Amino acid sequence: MVVLTANERRALELLEERTRPVPRGATVQRENDTTGEMFILRTGMMMSSVLLVDGSRQILRFHFAGDMIAVSGLAYREASETISALSDCVVCPFERSAFAAVLADHPRLAALIIVCNQVERAALTDRLAVLGRTSAKARVAAILIDLRNRMRMLDAGISTSFALGLTQEEIGDATGLTAVHVNRMLRQLEDEGMLAREAGRFTFTDERALERAANFVDRYAGLDLGWLPAGR
Amino acid sequence: MVVLTANERRALELLEERTRPVPRGATVQRENDTTGEMFILRTGMMMSSVLLVDGSRQILRFHFAGDMIAVSGLAYREASETISALSDCVVCPFERSAFAAVLADHPRLAALIIVCNQVERAALTDRLAVLGRTSAKARVAAILIDLRNRMRMLDAGISTSFALGLTQEEIGDATGLTAVHVNRMLRQLEDEGMLAREAGRFTFTDERALERAANFVDRYAGLDLGWLPAGR
DNA sequence: CGGCTGCTTGAATAGAGTCAATAAACGTGG
DNA sequence: CCACGTTTATTGACTCTATTCAAGCAGCCG
Numbered sequence: 001m002v003v004l005t006a007n008e009r010r011a012l013e014l015l016e017e018r019t020r021p022v023p024r025g026a027t028v029q030r031e032n033d034t035t036g037e038m039f040i041l042r043t044g045m046m047m048s049s050v051l052l053v054d055g056s057r058q059i060l061r062f063h064f065a066g067d068m069i070a071v072s073g074l075a076y077r078e079a080s081e082t083i084s085a086l087s088d089c090v091v092c093p094f095e096r097s098a099f100a101a102v103l104a105d106h107p108r109l110a111a112l113i114i115v116c117n118q119v120e121r122a123a124l125t126d127r128l129a130v131l132g133r134t135s136a137k138a139r140v141a142a143i144l145i146d147l148r149n150r151m152r153m154l155d156a157g158i159s160t161s162f163a164l165g166l167t168q169e170e171i172g173d174a175t176g177l178t179a180v181h182v183n184r185m186l187r188q189l190e191d192e193g194m195l196a197r198e199a200g201r202f203t204f205t206d207e208r209a210l211e212r213a214a215n216f217v218d219r220y221a222g223l224d225l226g227w228l229p230a231g232r
Numbered sequence: 233m234v235v236l237t238a239n240e241r242r243a244l245e246l247l248e249e250r251t252r253p254v255p256r257g258a259t260v261q262r263e264n265d266t267t268g269e270m271f272i273l274r275t276g277m278m279m280s281s282v283l284l285v286d287g288s289r290q291i292l293r294f295h296f297a298g299d300m301i302a303v304s305g306l307a308y309r310e311a312s313e314t315i316s317a318l319s320d321c322v323v324c325p326f327e328r329s330a331f332a333a334v335l336a337d338h339p340r341l342a343a344l345i346i347v348c349n350q351v352e353r354a355a356l357t358d359r360l361a362v363l364g365r366t367s368a369k370a371r372v373a374a375i376l377i378d379l380r381n382r383m384r385m386l387d388a389g390i391s392t393s394f395a396l397g398l399t400q401e402e403i404g405d406a407t408g409l410t411a412v413h414v415n416r417m418l419r420q421l422e423d424e425g426m427l428a429r430e431a432g433r434f435t436f437t438d439e440r441a442l443e444r445a446a447n448f449v450d451r452y453a454g455l456d457l458g459w460l461p462a463g464r
Numbered sequence: 465c466g467g468c469t470g471c472t473t474g475a476a477t478a479g480a481g482t483c484a485a486t487a488a489a490c491g492t493g494g
Numbered sequence: 495c496c497a498c499g500t501t502t503a504t505t506g507a508c509t510c511t512a513t514t515c516a517a518g519c520a521g522c523c524g
Contacts (some may be wrong), residue, residue, distance in 0.1 A: 035456075048357075050357070050361050052361060052365050052366065052447060053447055056365045057365075058360060058361040058364045058365045060357045060360055060361070061357075071350060072350045072353060072354055074343075074346060074347055074350050074459070075347045075350035075351050075354070075455060075456070075457075076350070076354070076455060076456060077455070077456040080354050080357070080358075080451065081357065096459035097459060099459075100343060100459055100460060100461040101461070103339045103342050103343050103346075103461060104339040104461040104462075105339075107335045107336040107337075107339065107342065110335050110339065110342035110343075110346070111306075111332060111335050111342075113346060114306060114335075114342070114345060114346060114349065115306055115307045117346065117349040117350075117353070118303060118304045118306050118307035118308070118349075119307050120353065121304060121349070121352065121353065121356065122304055122307070122308070122312050124353065124356045124357065124360065125280075125282065125292045125293075125312070125313065125356065126312075127360060128290060128292055128356065128359060128360055128363060129282050129284060129290040129292070131360060131363040131364045131408065132290045132363045132407070132408030133284050133288045133289075133290045133408055134284070135511080135512095136511075136512065167469085167470060167471090168470075168471070169469095169470075175364070176363065176364030176365055177512075177513090178512075178513060178514080179470085179471085180471095180472085180473090180512090180513075180514080180515095181511090181512055181513070183471065183472060183473085184472090184473085184512090187472085187473095215284060215285055219312065222308050222309040222310050223307060223308060223309070224267075224307070224308060224309040225307075227306070227328035227329060227331075227332055228332060229332040229333070229335060229336040230336075367479080367480095368479075368480065399501085399502060399503090400502075400503065400504095401501095401502080409480075409481090410480075410481055410482080411502085411503085412480090412481075412482080412483095412503095412504085412505090413479090413480055413481070415503065415504060415505085416480090416504090416505085419504085419505095431489090432489095
């Protein structure tokens, strides 16, 4: 999409110098802890979530390889969300000072990071609309499509069949539903012929219908980066 | 919080060179239109919203003086949200190229913009948790507290009494509720002695109780900007 | 094998939505 | 300044969606 200069590439590689394995279920950042490092997720799938006072959990976002995570540490002294691994992961920790150096030396990378922020903002606002204004069935369909699409961006081998890697409890925490109701909605999508399930694998048997049920709109269609400053 | 250098101040003033009045109810950006300018909101109150296929609306965010709006135009060819004026407003339009120039010349401003993105991200994820996991009463209480707080940041004269400037329909579109149910929740908060209403003005009669009802957490408490690169 | 954790299903309940009717506030043109 | 039409607020009755509670089942791992 954008071709980086050799210098830019080197600057980004500097952020990924160190690596750290994170086993499934482990946490790299805990809500209200003092923020330390930020990370680039090298491999695996993670999630950010918050706990409410009544003990319920809201999953805010899923993270995949290539995502920059724990970035809110740039602004806040204390983390506002918990970030934990849904599969065995590898992350590359880096310091805020290293990040500041990248911004100082590479204005085009700064611009690209701002663009990524906007893409994430769009994803969050889409989810906001889904939680605020759509039915349980639409929410479940939406999360299935969204996760399939993001997995496909990293592994072109994935098409209509994929392993979600989430419990129904987790689907519920992401969609604002109870696990019980998630189960019922999955069954309904299955009964209506849009979906098949077996041993944790999902298969879209009628993708169009599923997209209609989910109110799906593709947000990765119209990126426009013509305005970026020159690379260094 | 951060003292800008004279150069930095001048660069930002360049973005605010032109001004344009926007009457109440008018739209500065329409969903799916080709994105053009970005804006700094000089005076007034605006909102971003999206329309779903079934005709329902979700209000994503409220904007106040000083906010940089329509920034998603940096990433997308087409606007993902509608931005319209809730009161008579004045905006300062600027071009992406002007923005790119700021980033190229002033790395610390780039860093500050990224920080602002993170603050907005935190606000959006808070709202996500509210929509996903809290009751109608909590959502209504939360929006009242949030808007009061943001108004107070611009006008220190506001304390427990303020004019919201929203219809109950709009409160509903922001909280994911129907106007009818918003009305019932307002009445309930009133009956429970947390709130008084008259002629569009709200008065918090028991702010602690209201905060408890809303699950309120203060997100503007712990900003940390020690890591920024040097100013130019 | 036994103890988890996750999945599935039913029945009863509660919370929010829908529909409808009325009242109050607002804006506009005469 | 008033009359009229429109938007906004209010309230009741009813419906429906999603939650809660409960029980049984399946798969997995030590």
